[in-house]
Amino acid sequence: MGELRIHSVLVTGANRGIGLGLVQHFLGLPTPPKWVFAGCRDPKGQRAQELQKLASKHPNLIIVPLEVSNPASIKAAAATVEKHLGGSGLTLLINNAGILKINKFEDETLDDMKQIYTTNTIGPLLMGQAFLPLLKKAAQGTPGSALSCSKAAIVNISSSGGCISAPEVFDLIPAVSYRCSKAALNMLTKCQSLGYREHSILCVALHPGWVQTDMGSAAGHQPPVTVDTSVQGMLKVLSSLSEKDTGTFLDWEGKVVPCQFQNTELKYKLTDQWQAGTMATSSAKWPKSAKLVAIYEGICECSSWGSSSSSSMGELRIHSVLVTGANRGIGLGLVQHFLGLPTPPKWVFAGCRDPKGQRAQELQNLASKHANLLIVSLDVSNPASIKAAAATVEKHLGGSGLTLLINNAGMAKVTMLGDETLENMIQVYTTNTIGPLLMGQAFLPLLKKAAQGSPGSGLSCNKAAIVNVSSIAGSIEEMYLWESGQVISYRCSKAALNMLTKCQSLGYREHGILCITLHPGWVQTDMGGRGSHKPPLTVDTSVQGMLKVLSSLSEKNTGTFLDWEGKVVPW
Structure with a gap:
């Protein structure tokens, strides 16, 4: 020394x-x-x-x-x-x-x-x-x-x-x-x-x-x-x-x-x-004790990520699903693919901020053709909006539970380390991290009901699950494409989302709810296509991959960070 x-x-x-x-x-x-x-x-x-x-x-x-x-x-x-x-x-x-x-x-x-x-x-x-x-x-x-x-x-x-x-x-x-x-x-x-x-x-x-x-x-x-x-x-x-x-x-x-x-x-x-029971609980004050990668939605084409979560795939059979940020991009793609499953969910709830707006036009067209698709007004940064959405979903479920909650809504501000502001950091964190927390809290009773109504003790997406759509940009170990896109507010929010997912997996396990964070890849969406390079993944490819991964998840996967191909992403 x-x-x-x-x-x-x-x-x-x-x-x-x-x-x-x-x-x-x-x-x-x-x-x-x-x-x-x-x-x-x-x-x-x-x-x-x-x-x-x-x-x-x-x-x-x-x-x-x-x-x-x-x-x-x-x-x-x-x-x-x-x-x-x-x-x-x-x-x-x-x-x-x-x-x-x-x-x-x-x-x-x-x-x-x-x-x-x-x-x-x-x-x-x-x-x-x-x-x-x-x-x-x-x-x-x-x-x-x-x-x-x-x-x-x-x-x-x-x-x-x-x-x-x-x-x-x-x-x-x-x-x-x-x-x-x-x-x-x-x-x-x-x-x-x-x-x-x-x-x-x-x-x-x-x-x-x-x-x-x-x-x-x-x-x-x-x-x-x-x-x-x-x-x-x-x-x-x-x-x-x-x-x-x-x-x-x-x-x-x-x-x-x-x-x-x-x-x-x-x-x-x-x-x-x-x-x-000798330690205080509710009133306690506990003690503190590689090819091109897009930074916004990211992609890793490395072959050394780790083993796939599963080599086999069961059929994804879910009673109901709620997708946030569902009016475009990956969210819209998820809704379309759920509706197109051999055995589609009885209910597909598509959350978006402005169900009647121009950006929700494709969603509106889908709803006119699918009676099991319900567009729900939802702003994940607004607790009152989340509460109202939960009441709407509960009413339509008619006593049954919500099988799958996919927290897909997210945002990014393209800034450099020296340009990040208090306002940007809070706004991005509120949508990308706090939103999924509040959604988990609000929909927990419906997720618990789905788990309780499903036979067997093992965790799976067919029983009850929370899926948080994250990004490789949230991997502290990887830090991909730093020189091309620093986006501090986005990276910090996604690292925090990964921590939230781990916490949810520990806190909700006793209720039979699987929790996982997924990296969708670098996808051809409004967000993914902001740079000068064309993203290599189509929405269809990403969503098909993610649904395949979801169908294969089990007890051992809860609390993990996987990509759209089922490969482990390091924290």
Whole structure:
């Protein structure tokens, strides 16, 4: 380990917990930074008293008013920091500020999802944009080309709760809004590592451990890691980072995340408490513990994706299906193919925002020919619209359940890393991630009814299922076609959707509902055809492939990420 020598550092959320610990340890280094900037919302408030005491003893500590969910506040903070730096750059930006709301799965709301995403994901994006000039200046003023935290770096404090492949203790801490925001933050970190590499800025996501803070101790259990232990570990990790680490997700011990629960004994102890009823439930505040690829709908033609989900295919026999975003593209294609099945569903519900509008003309023509097709007014970003749609569907089902919910509605904003805005990030996330969450909540009773009315215990799309149409653009590991289409808001929303799917698979399994996320390929649709290249897949090819995949899914596939050919897509 080399010594951590940095000229300046800014820590957000610095008035307590891990943020305060970072400030204290930076001030206590053998060679402390010339400037330590501590960002917090209310520098003169009660919660900032310890920070105020530190500032009275350390002239190199500057407390900066900073609300990371407010672009104007961030801009003002950047100006303050720049003034104090006096022409030099900012060496290290640590995006530590974060919030957690302890909601049960069914209690997650549009407002909570937006608020947590804004602080935990959009905040670090806006901070990176605002402080980029100062970070670049620090990198330019440091000799050598190698990346390091002593040169210039962005460190995003994430959580193993944002690890899609192994979401820790979900049964104890659903916290879906938090998990989705941290999965999106991990995607953002990867995007920043690619976008800022040319400026010699290292970017990494760090999991600090389950730490003894207000957030970590909220459930009344003693977290295993003290603030000092966590911070000392993280600073040790930061001192050792180099070129090869940029874009990675590490924990406070320098181990690569995803990881399984590190304290097995503690995990089983908590599980025993939960099962014994000694841990609070509904009122609990649980603890935080290759050919061309289109970026919008994506395609992978690699042969090394992994094994197919199944080599055999059963017939897709479903009583009813609801497809969102059904007036065009893939959604319309799904509706057409469901109607054309040898044994079509009794009911095909086609959701779209404006059933009588010009863009729904083909859907209207289909409905005039198929008595089992019902067009439903549905805006997936509007809870009231979703509630009304659920009532409409329930009325037509006449006591039976909804077999298959396909969350296909989605949107993309074509922007670059430096151009993404708070408004774009929220709008895309609301449609692409929150919409499928709210749809799952609203239609859960009908999906449960379908599962209960289906014989057998195994999961399948013929029993009850939620299918979230995602994209390879949401794969943090792959990051296909980054140079041609950065679309940060879209990538982050799809990474979060993949996390949501994993959460749904865990939360709804007991109800007999299969949940999966599907990548449809790069398809010849309005969205897929925006670039200069013609997508290789027709809507028919994509939809036929997806229906084949759906017909073959079973228990072992729930919670996975597959493409239209049934190949596994890495998270």
